[in-house]
Amino acid sequence: MNILIIGAGAREHALAWKMAQSHHCDEIYTAPGNAGTLEFGTNLKIPITNFKIVKDVCLEYNIQMMVVGPEEPLVMGIYDFFRNDPELQHIIVVAPSAEAAQLEGSKAFSKKFMARHHIPTADYAEFTDDLYEEGKKYISQHSLPVVLKADGLAAGKGVVIAASHEEALLAFEAMIVHKQFGDAGSKVVIEEFLQGIEVSVFVLTDGESYQVIGHAKDYKRIGEGDTGLNTGGMGCVSPVPFMDAAFMQKVEEKIIRPTVEGLAKENLDYHGFIFFGLMNVLGEPWLIEYNCRMGDPETEVVMPLLQTDLVALFAAMDNGTLADTNIAFSEQSCATVMAVSGGYPGKYTTGLPIKGLKGAETGDSIIFHAGTQIEASQIKTSGGRIIAVTSFGKNITEAVAKSKKILERISFKGMYYRGDIGYEFRE
Numbered sequence: 289m290n291i292l293i294i295g296a297g298a299r300e301h302a303l304a305w306k307m308a309q310s311h312h313c314d315e316i317y318t319a320p321g322n323a324g325t326l327e328f329g330t331n332l333k334i335p336i337t338n339f340k341i342v343k344d345v346c347l348e349y350n351i352q353m354m355v356v357g358p359e360e361p362l363v364m365g366i367y368d369f370f371r372n373d374p375e376l377q378h379i380i381v382v383a384p385s386a387e388a389a390q391l392e393g394s395k396a397f398s399k400k401f402m403a404r405h406h407i408p409t410a411d412y413a414e415f416t417d418d419l420y421e422e423g424k425k426y427i428s429q430h431s432l433p434v435v436l437k438a439d440g441l442a443a444g445k446g447v448v449i450a451a452s453h454e455e456a457l458l459a460f461e462a463m464i465v466h467k468q469f470g471d472a473g474s475k476v477v478i479e480e481f482l483q484g485i486e487v488s489v490f491v492l493t494d495g496e497s498y499q500v501i502g503h504a505k506d507y508k509r510i511g512e513g514d515t516g517l518n519t520g521g522m523g524c525v526s527p528v529p530f531m532d533a534a535f536m537q538k539v540e541e542k543i544i545r546p547t548v549e550g551l552a553k554e555n556l557d558y559h560g561f562i563f564f565g566l567m568n569v570l571g572e573p574w575l576i577e578y579n580c581r582m583g584d585p586e587t588e589v590v591m592p593l594l595q596t597d598l599v600a601l602f603a604a605m606d607n608g609t610l611a612d613t614n615i616a617f618s619e620q621s622c623a624t625v626m627a628v629s630g631g632y633p634g635k636y637t638t639g640l641p642i643k644g645l646k647g648a649e650t651g652d653s654i655i656f657h658a659g660t661q662i663e664a665s666q667i668k669t670s671g672g673r674i675i676a677v678t679s680f681g682k683n684i685t686e687a688v689a690k691s692k693k694i695l696e697r698i699s700f701k702g703m704y705y706r707g708d709i710g711y712e713f714r715e
């Protein structure tokens with residue numbers, strides 16, 4: 289089978305790494321990919337939101353399966369484009385329909401979906417500019433901290449957790465009046481703050497049945513001890529010690545099953561991943577958000593721990609046999625530590641040579657590339673997040689230590705990584 293992976297990060301490198309192990313896999317193409325995905329096949333430098341061009345490469349390279357990493361093409365309807373084109377209908381597409389992708393593309397849509405299916409989530413209200421005054425009043429009377437969310441996609445920057453009413457009102461004004469996030473912020477969800485520990489659970493679904501393929505805890509802040517600005521993710525660990533059978537049962541009963549049953553009841557066409565962003569509040573799972581894709585860097589620990597053939601799983605998702613598949617996981621722990629550009633998530637430079645990559649990988653570790661590219665046979669930085677070093681260990685502490693050891697051998701100007709990934713679970 290020839291496979292096309294859409295995306296350019298460490299998530300896509302990890303998906304390529306995993307699918308390349310399948311005997312169903314012939315050729316892997318990644319669009320646009322990075323220096324890491326090149327190891328498994330061909331990079332196609334195409335604009336991934338131009339579906340006509342994606343179609344052309346699918347026909348040219350006889351693609352039989354397409355896996356979509358990032359949210360933008362999903363929310364723009366890449367799935368529907370493929371389903372509605374007779375020349376593309378034979379391709380297995382791992383993605384939700386545009387309508388279902390609103391679970392990620394619109395916070396208001398997803399909150400209403402959760403309410404319809406009685407899924408535990410923070411209480412909320414939504415406001416548009418014609419309700420600006422009511423919104424201000426609602427905020428002024430809200431308990432603190434209060435959470436504000438731009439309705440649409442805002443590249444992970446659309447959430448503000450305000451400690452004071454003044455801060456919340458300023459954030460509200462910035463979204464509604466000053467259009468800080470453009471149209472994405474023309475509607476704002478205001479919700480209760482949930483106090484707890486976050487964890488993400490990943491499911492593959494065909495819209496009727498599902499399989500849990502893993503979970504992870506990520507570290508979003510730039511600074512050690514979870515301080516400073518939010519990033520795309522600085523590292524991840526799995527399994528998370530509190531995700532025992534009893535907690536997982538609650539997650540399935542209260543959150544996953546009602547979601548998948550809700551998709552079926554509402555005829556939402558979904559053949560892909562659901563990323564459940566959860567909060568463990570005193571032992572009870574609450575749903576913060578859905579994403580309709582895998583997480584990054586979560587994929588960099590979920591894929592290494594998953595022992596089932598991913599290509600076979602996608603085929604089962606497509607032919608209605610997902611419920612009958614067996615999922616197996618490694619018994620080990622896994623951690624990934626992300627090395628980022630100096631200055632990230634603020635301003636940073638790119639094009640810096642990365643030293644020490646060659647031969648740095650060991651049997652227990654994998655280097656997944658994020659923002660890298662090759663220029664004149666030299667691997668250089670090309671983004672904010674540069675490489676994710678994943679390691680196995682008998683526990684999280686050991687896995688993190690192995691990744692850090694490898695990172696000590698790799699360098700580029702300004703390179704930074706958090707040394708405390710998994711700190712709550714130290715043994």
Ligand code: AMP
Pocket residue numbers: 410435437444447449479480481482483486565576577
């Ligand atoms: P989201 O874009 O919905 O994932 O929100 C980004 C991050 O904000 C989440 O990963 C949480 O860390 C935090 N967050 C969002 N909503 C809440 C909430 N209701 N209570 C506490 N933290 C939240």
Ligand code: GLY
Pocket residue numbers: 506520521579582583584585586
């Ligand atoms: N790591 C969070 C995300 O992929 O959205």
